[in-house]
Amino acid sequence: MWPVNDWLRELSRVVLVDRTLTDVLTDITRIAARGIPGAEATSITLIRDDKPFTAAHSGDMALAADELQYEHGYGPCIDAGRGGVPLLVDDMCTEERWPDYVAHLLATTPVRSSMSVPLPYQGSFIGALNNYSTRPSAFSAPESLAAGQDVAEYVAVAVANADAHWQLGEQARNMRLAMESRAVIEQAKGVLMAQRKVDADVAFEILREASQRYNRKLRDIATRIVESVVARPR
Template identity: 55%
Template sequence: MDLTGMHEELARVVVHDRELDEVLHDITGIAHRAMPGCDAASITLVRAAEGHTAAYDGQLALDADELQYAEGYGPCLDAGRAGEVLLVRDTRTEDRWPEYTARAAERGIGSSLSLPLPFQYATVGALNTYAVRPDAFSDEDVARGEEVATWVALAIGNAESSSMTNQELRDLRTAMVSRATIEQAKGVLMERYRVTAEQAFTLLARASQHGNVKLRDVADELVQTGVLRGATRTR
């Protein structure tokens, strides 16, 4: 599917007066077909810091997502929580989430791309694509995925706009504060160690996983105290 074809398919998806899971299923299928290297795709939604798979196209994607939910961390969760595009080029050598990626490699997952959903009401999450082979996703795939993620967020926003609750509003504010804190923490590390934004996020992710502490809590501690728990300078 070329870019024009992807736009045409997305434009044909009806988002009004339909169940959200039906809409997300359609969009997930388009994401799967739009990326040549993709073998499976899914949408992770995060509420109150817990993730679940709202739609998937291909069992490989559901298996990968559930491995991450069981661990409590991984690219599909951290992409949504931190607002980061997270590309795993090779699960056999990826060291940001070593326990998850080792298990993913055993399941036949070679690489993945997780893209954060733009904020829409009380929901945050990520669009995930998975491939059997390593290095399956290009810069063009990232650009396509970001466009699809926007449509996912639109569909969710339409479904939720008339049913916002106080708890959902609190969840949204928490999510926004978490992303802002993570960005501040990245800035601290970039200035301190003269590293890129991607390298700074890697340091936070490693500290989160090694200390078994939520990513947002690691970031908040760094911003408040200047200390990154359990991490060493890594380039």
């Protein structure tokens, strides 16, 4: 386990720009797992539109435990993420709060204790940082929860920042596609204007009618026209 300042410093070095959200969160999860006493596997559950999913994980045990909770619709990671309270399970063999989930967990995984810490952000909660161990009472020491909360606060900000960078990237990609679509449509209009001796408005109307007739996107129709001219023998 790293000293708190060391793994917080390591988290601060995770690159957010020009990377997918999954890649960023995978790095964060791997680093966080090494800073929490007792953690053998760690995951990040995010809740979007009231639907939880594992955004990243370090260790297959964490992913398996998370997915069992999603299947049952409840469990410590979901309840911590929705309720905004840390949830500690000292011993799965004696845990009574989530009977169906715990029974399946004990039957299919080596998990024996867990700690889920909510991810706070701007007065609400966006999910939970989940930690799992094969040992009972792995997170019973006060420093485990303290470390988990320290990491969770940083992870919550990092998740929000990474998500913002990802959305900006998506916007840039969508804008580029829109510009490419406009360019090929303009090229196709030029082809039709030359071939049929019509003006730009009429050429566009020809493209639009073809798009409706063949139930295909306007860009696809335009691309086909441009490609047919390029491929034509000279």
